[in-house]
Amino acid sequence: MKSKFITFLLIVIIISMPFISPSSESRLETWSKILLCPVCQGETIYDSPSEYADDMKSILKEQIDNGLTDSEINAFWVERYGERIITNPINNNIEILIVPLSVVLIFISIFIRKLYVKK
């Protein structure tokens, strides 16, 4: 009983931890992890050490300092480089989540149905 109480207490502490020291990521960081460096091979501008990525980062920084919204930033880059530049396609193409999820769900339901035995 005592040890169960300890477990309960520990879980409470652990749940409250993100409020004590929350994770912090600047908008610049978030966005530079999203934008693809067009002259590199599949790297984001966050990862790429190239000068090209550097220039893109400084434009991005300016945009964020000027308080552009996410959709404005998105539109700016997509207009110049095409949709390919956004490595996080989820905002623009929701089918990219729907397709795999539905395939996985179909698979799981068939799989379980085949193995299920009524008692």
Add this chain to the structure above:
Amino acid sequence: MIYNTGIIFSWISFSLLIFLFFNKKNLYTEILVRVNLFIQVFLFCLLEVGLFLNDFSLSYVANYSAESTPPLYKFASLWGSLDGSILLWNLCLSLFMYFYLKLYKDPSSNIDIKIFTLIMIFFVGYTVFSSSPFAGCIELATIGCSASTILPFAELVTSNIGRGPNPLLQNHPLMAIHPPMLYIGYVGMTMPFVAATSRLYSRKDKSNSWIEVAEKTTYIPWLFLTIGITLGAAWSYEVLGWGGYWAWDPVENVSFIPWLLATAFLHSAKIQKTQNTLLNWNYILVGLMFLSTLFGTFITRSGVLISVHAFSNGNIGTYLLFGMLLFGLIFIGIGSKNIEYFSKSKKIDNWFGKSGFFVFNNIFLFSSALVIFIGTIFPLIYETLYSRQITVGRAYYDILVGPLLLILLGLMIFSVKLSIRNLNIQKWFNENVILINIALIVTIFTLFLLNNSYILIITASFSFLLIFTTVSNFYKSFRLTKGSNSYWTGQIAHLGIGIFALGIILNVSQSFSTEIELNSFQEFNFNNDTYFVYNTIEESLPEKNVLKLPISNSNQTKYTSLNIFKNSAQQAISSPAVFRSIINDIYITVKFINEDSYKLIVRNNYGVLIMWIGLLITSLSFFPRLRKNEV
């Protein structure tokens, strides 16, 4: 000389395999398999000789090696591009064929060697009919060779200098080990495919012998695939200078898909052996494992996708698609012949007992493979439909694969002790309450001052609990030699994965980086340590110019360098200086050098060493299998 010998011996190997395939009386099978292995070893050595003698009349040598290439990378150039890597593929395949014949051959029929031969004909056929690493150069380019012939006895021209291997491939010794490991893993997946199809084709008894052979033969490629992927990640971290190790690059994905499928199969095969269930599912898994390796090669080699790894195109794409179709049809044909046998597969009674857990394991592993597969081909489909290019990056995989892998991590905790009957969660909790408490306390202590999120907390506590339950189980039962060898293989692998998961979640959630501009002989502070930067040292090697920048902290001096390769249009490669410790690495790369002022990227990468340790332990899981009675 090498050109003619190579091409003629490729033809000999091809005709020998054709003979082996149509050989009705099954005479000389063993001798022929041995001769074939010998020829493949000979061809491998022959191309190595060509590389070391700088025989630039061979198109492959002229294009992918140079006189100045250091010996180790000359040796590794053999698999540095498409044609040569098919040669290595053939060598592995003939080795496995011999190995299979010796250890696992079905004594009652010869069909397994026939299927093996057919697969080998397919790959040797490529070097004979389409493009050979021994092709002779008939037209020179400015550097290297621009046109070649695969017919023997042609008039050749010899280039004076070679183009040299891709700079990325000659920057680190790991490049000499990583690809062959992956090849062994990839090619080895042929063995379970052959075992399953051949034994089900000629099945006279109603036994489950195919699953036993398939399971045993899957473990070896699985192990090599694990090591190969690990080395690839380590290479990426050590060489590419971007501070990462896994980019969800298409080529990385296609090496991960067979790994996930093989892992699923290694688990579900256990269930079939003991409870005679999942028969049809196991057959499907074995087939997909093999086809996914062909698909992987297709993605890597056909040039349909942009990637760090993708090289060359030619016509191998169509050739491999044809192969997938051919072997897929054989697989489906033999499967449908056994419908009756598959329908005897038992259903699952206890969804929260041993078999249930293994089914969940399979569901989540297979779903991960499925999601990764869709993510990899999605840009292709999208481009075909809308003629617009999109990139499927990290966010997709984080959202879809992350949770699946997290559930798998949670499931592993229960793997220590599973009974056939349903799990009683109350009883389980009572038995493990001390370990659970310790895991929670350790999690709190580890994460207290870090940037927290629920994903981090859940992953960390799952990992700690997994590590503690596995270790305490080792302490309690290993000396009593309870459990089978494969049980202990699993436990060691799970322990490794637990440690790995801890490392990776720390890395993903805590790492940060900053850019620093400074001059020579200046110092900067980072993460409570002072780093001093000296002046650059210029080094000129035959194949490259290196600009080295020594950086030292209070204990040691490391070099970060810019490598500028001669004969290459690629941009300079920045190699990092890594100050390692068990918790975090300080990873410094130089961005650019201007007179004597520098721009450095300084990264604080958490948990990288923990990840490598975890993966090393997973790779050591073969030890229990070496004990008596089991191969």
